[in-house]
Amino acid sequence: ILHIFPFTSETKRMGIIVKDETTDEISLLMKGADTVMSGMVQYNDWLEEECSNMAREGLRTLVVAKRTLSSAELEAFDRAYHAAKMSITDRSQTMQSCVNRMLEKDLQLLCLTGVEDRLQDQVTTSLELLRNAGIKIWMLTGDKLETAICIAKSSGKSDVALVMQGSALNVCLQYYEAEVAELVCACTAVVCCRCSPEQKAQIVQLLRKYRAPLRVAAIGDGGNDVSMIQAAHAGIGIDANEGN
Secondary structure (H helix, E strand, C coil): CCEEECCCCCCCEEEEEEECCCCCCEEEEEEECHHHHCCCECCCCCHHHHHHHHHHCCEEEEEEEEEEECHHHHHHHHHHHHHHHCCCCCHHHHHHHHHHHHCCCCEEEEEEEEEECCCCCCHHHHHHHHHHCCCCEEEECCCCHHHHHHHHHHCCCCCCCEEEEHHHHHHHHHHCHHHHHHHHHHCCEEEEECCCHHHHHHHHHHHHHHCCCCCCEEEECCHHHHHHHHHCCEEEECCECCEC
């Protein structure tokens, strides 16, 4: 293993550079969301359609790709990446820019994976009890639009009045904060997909600002939910496979 590029909610991908000790072949292996990987891989004309098909079935998709590097390419990257690590200002951005510029292009598309993320037992019943108590339930997720809608339906959210993507949410929060707050609060339920951890927290803060004195509870089971949980009046973290 020569380099590891960890997954982040901003990059939506991760990668690793490895060298085969028997053949000396140097390979960059990457996996990530189709929205970012589609621009890096070759011959991807079928990718968008297949991702949408899987997402409509409620599967979470990941694109896996590979690129073979020459020794000269690796040496040039090592020099540039080391210089980026020594940067005094904007170090993380400089390092990521180096990876983008020198590695993340002309990748060979290996496969598209679809993983079923089933709802835990009694989730639908629990949500129904909350709705009967007069509590409005929103779903904030990083999943694709089609996946989010499928999961929402399976959880019993047949009355969803608004589905919004993270890109649209950015515009709404920046320019139409009061208007979008009035709209979403009039809906019986809301699904926000392709949300970053920061956006999840912003939605909680929006509700706290415009719906006082009502109380906002945030429930999550992963690292991407921490900011949202901390921003709520009542933050609930569920012990799940991803950790505590």
